Amino acid sequence: MNAHDRATSPRVVTRLADTDRAAAVSPTALAARLGRWADSDGSLTASLAAALRALVSSGELRPGDRLPSERALAAAVAVSRGTVVAAYAALADSGVLERRQGSGTRVAGAAIALPARRSQGESLFQAAPAAIDLLRAVPRIPARTIEIVRGFDAALVAATATDSDPAGLPEVRERIARLLSDDGTPTTPEQVIVTSGAQQALSLVIDELVSPGDIVLSEELSWPGLVDPVRRRGARVHGVPMTPDGVDVDALETAIVALRPALIALNPHHHNPTGSRMPPASRLAVAELSARYGVRVIEDRVLANISFDGVVPVSLAALRPDAPVIVVDSLSKWAWLGLRIGWARADPVLIRRLRASRQLVDQAASVPAQHMALGLLDNAPALRRDASATHAAALERLVPMMHEHLPGWTFDVPRGGLSLWARLPSGSATAFARRAALAGVAVAGGSEFSASAPADDHLRIPFTSPDELLHAAIERLGRVWRAE
Numbered sequence: 001m002n003a004h005d006r007a008t009s010p011r012v013v014t015r016l017a018d019t020d021r022a023a024a025v026s027p028t029a030l031a032a033r034l035g036r037w038a039d040s041d042g043s044l045t046a047s048l049a050a051a052l053r054a055l056v057s058s059g060e061l062r063p064g065d066r067l068p069s070e071r072a073l074a075a076a077v078a079v080s081r082g083t084v085v086a087a088y089a090a091l092a093d094s095g096v097l098e099r100r101q102g103s104g105t106r107v108a109g110a111a112i113a114l115p116a117r118r119s120q121g122e123s124l125f126q127a128a129p130a131a132i133d134l135l136r137a138v139p140r141i142p143a144r145t146i147e148i149v150r151g152f153d154a155a156l157v158a159a160t161a162t163d164s165d166p167a168g169l170p171e172v173r174e175r176i177a178r179l180l181s182d183d184g185t186p187t188t189p190e191q192v193i194v195t196s197g198a199q200q201a202l203s204l205v206i207d208e209l210v211s212p213g214d215i216v217l218s219e220e221l222s223w224p225g226l227v228d229p230v231r232r233r234g235a236r237v238h239g240v241p242m243t244p245d246g247v248d249v250d251a252l253e254t255a256i257v258a259l260r261p262a263l264i265a266l267n268p269h270h271h272n273p274t275g276s277r278m279p280p281a282s283r284l285a286v287a288e289l290s291a292r293y294g295v296r297v298i299e300d301r302v303l304a305n306i307s308f309d310g311v312v313p314v315s316l317a318a319l320r321p322d323a324p325v326i327v328v329d330s331l332s333k334w335a336w337l338g339l340r341i342g343w344a345r346a347d348p349v350l351i352r353r354l355r356a357s358r359q360l361v362d363q364a365a366s367v368p369a370q371h372m373a374l375g376l377l378d379n380a381p382a383l384r385r386d387a388s389a390t391h392a393a394a395l396e397r398l399v400p401m402m403h404e405h406l407p408g409w410t411f412d413v414p415r416g417g418l419s420l421w422a423r424l425p426s427g428s429a430t431a432f433a434r435r436a437a438l439a440g441v442a443v444a445g446g447s448e449f450s451a452s453a454p455a456d457d458h459l460r461i462p463f464t465s466p467d468e469l470l471h472a473a474i475e476r477l478g479r480v481w482r483a484e
Contacts (some may be wrong), residue, residue, distance in 0.1 A: 025061070027068035031076035033060060036457050039428040044079055049087040056096055056107055058239070058452040067097070067105045132473040134443040137272070137418035137462035138337055139306075140394075142386035145336050148375045157371045164364035167355040168194025168343070172370045175377045176343050184314035185327065190348040193355060194365050198302045198330035198342035203229045204354050204361070205298060205326055205344060206263070210235045214262035217255050219247045222451040223272050223300070226265050235262070239452030244412065246271060246278035249285045256293050263296050269313060270303040273449045273460040274421045275414030283313060287320035296324040302333050302342075305384040307416040308392040317345065326350070331376055333418065334387040341365065341373040391418060394463040394470070401471060402461075405478030419462040427484065428456050439480050441473045 037051035038044060055061045068076070070084040077084075088105050091097040098108045167173065173189040180187040195201040202225060210216060212234030218226060220239030230237050240255050241248045246268050255261070266286065268278040278286075290297045299316045317325035330342030344354065358364070376383060398420060399413060408425040424432060429445035436443050446455030463470060 025065055025067050027072040027076035030055075030068060030073065034077065035455065036428060038077075038079075039426070039431070040456065041428070041431055044083045045086040045090065048077070048079070048083060049090045052087065052091060053096055055452075058237075058450075060238075060452050061107050063107050063109045065107045066103075067107070069104065131437065131440050131442040132465070132469050132476070134441060134462055134465065134473055137460075137464050139333050139387060139418055139464050140390050141336055142334075142383055142390065144379060144383055144386050145376065148379060149336070149372065152372050152375065154368055157368050164367050164370065165355075166193075166358040166364050167351065168192065168365060169367070169370045172373060172377075175374055176345075179377055179380055180315075180327070180345055183312075185318040185345070186321075187345055188348075191345050191351060193344050193346075193351050193358065194370060195330075195342045195344060195358070196362065196365050197332060197340045198300065198328050199225045200361075201328045201330075201342050201344040202226055202265070202298065202300070204357055205328070205346075206230055206233060208350070208353055208357055209296060210262050215259045217252065217259070217261045217264045218451050219266060219271065220452050221271075221274055221446065221449045221455055222265070223267060224448060226298075226300075227451055237451045239450070242274065242276065244276060246276045246282060247286070249282050249289070252286065253289055256289060256295060261295060263298065264290070265298040265300065267300040267303070268316070269301065270306060270414065270417035272303060272417065273419055273444075273446075273458075275412065275417045275419065277311075277415055280313065283316060284319050287316040287323050287325065290316070290323035290325055291320045294324065296326060298326045298328055301327060301329045303417045304329075305334050306388050306391060306418060308388060308395070309415050310388075311415070315345075331373060334380075334384045335376040339369050339372060339376070341369055388416070391463065394467070395420070397467060398461070398463045398470065398474070401474040405474050406481055418464050419460050421458055422461055423458050429459050430456055432480070432484075433459065435480050435484075436477055439476045441476045441480075443473075443477070 033055060034051045037047050040047045040050070042050070052061070067073070067088070070081050070088060074081040074084045088097060088099065092099045092105070095108055097105055099105050170189065172194050173192045176192050176194065177187040177189045193201070195204065206216070206229045210230060210233045214233070214235040216230045216235055216237050217240055218237055219242050221242060222237070222239065227237050238255060238259060238261070241251045247266060252264070256264075268283060268286070270277060286297065289295075297316060301315065305312055315325065315327045316323065317327050324347070327345040328342070331339055332342065344351070346354070395413070402409060402411070402420070402422065406422070409422050411420050411422040414420065430447050433443050433445045444460050446458040446460070449455065449460065465473065
């Protein structure tokens with residue numbers, strides 16, 4: 001079952017009447033959400049227990065949820081009843097499950113101690129020095145960027161610059177507001193805060209709006225830079241099922257009603273890692289949900305302008321100006337990743353709150369970097385076209401490499417973004433990534449991007465490396481695959 005099949009499978013639990021806090025778990029739906037658990041290393045019992053534990057840890061299975069009987073789950077996942085009995089017993093011994101005579105097996109209460117989780121994004125920065133690094137999608141720098149940077153007079157800035165405001169230099173905020181307005185989202189400088197990249201913008205918003213115990217909704221596959229800050233706040237990310245066109249809007253509304261989230265965070269255009277693109281009707285529906293339920297939505301637009309067919313929609317904030325939408329973007333993907341200039345666009349009251357928080361983090365963005373950003377912002381349309389053309393050509397060269405060296409792997413060719421989301425014909429992506437690392441290629445499996453249920457049948461393959469390195473990496477991956 002691929003990621004899209006799992007995304008459209010039924011919910012794991014079917015909520016009972018409001019007066020009953022418990023939930024009955026459908027064996028069929030649970031089997032779907034477990035994914036390819038049997039392909040992981042270890043015995044069937046250990047693998048099933050680990051997959052169930054992951055669903056509890058992520059919050060898909062919640063305290064009090066009643067699991068299927070051993071016989072029903074065994075039939076659904078095609079193993080012996082004894083395997084399920086042993087897996088349930090192991091989880092009960094570790095306090096994850098409770099087994100009560102006459103009432104079946106349930107997820108234990110909130111006080112259970114689950115294993116501490118490492119930072120999910122940490123592994124994306126752990127390539128061995130000699131390995132070809134396909135862990136991060138570091139975009140190629142446009143030649144136009146280099147020309148602009150070479151013409152920057154740092155000495156003049158140093159002689160004339162004063163201390164920056166925590167919200168950013170006035171002229172930079174004004175220029176970003178103008179860019180957003182030109183893109184179709186009317187914006188004033190008071191609605192903008194300049195940050196050290198989009199990652200800081202995400203973190204500042206999460207720190208300000210999310211409290212311990214809160215729920216944040218995102219796509220079921222999401223950027224670790226969203227998941228990790230939420231978890232560090234003591235909150236939980238609940239992954240909403242996806243379709244080939246992005247988040248399932250009906251499932252999103254169901255989750256809003258059932259879970260009352262503090263925040264929704266979506267990457268709707270050239271989604272990382274799947275590359276999906278939400279159609280206009282779905283984008284409008286999300287904006288209307290934000291307005292109707294009054295729940296804030298972060299729209300991550302860092303990849304929106306890396307578009308191979310020129311399609312770049314206006315922001316969710318532009319579709320419903322009365323919706324509490326926060327737009328996050330940066331220069332990183334289409335100008336220069338190393339400059340670390342990003343921004344958030346929100347209502348002026350929230351921007352003032354973020355400004356106060358920013359003052360406690362690093363006071364302000366680098367003044368020289370902000371001045372340098374002005375030249376890049378002035379050339380935004382051309383730089384975006386350059387970056388899109390460069391990476392479209394890189395993708396065009398990657399596709400035949402994939403067919404040649406990894407036959408049987410399947411993928412949808414993305415219409416923008418920086419990476420390919422490729423499905424393995426069989427086996428565990430995590431296990432394959434470990435073997436690839438031994439062959440000198442560092443690549444991330446789907447579990448690194450899983451906000452909730454495991455996604456262990458896909459790899460993310462960025463096409464941002466120089467051509468010769470990318471070709472060598474795909475050849476090595478092919479050798480590893482053929483050796484299995």
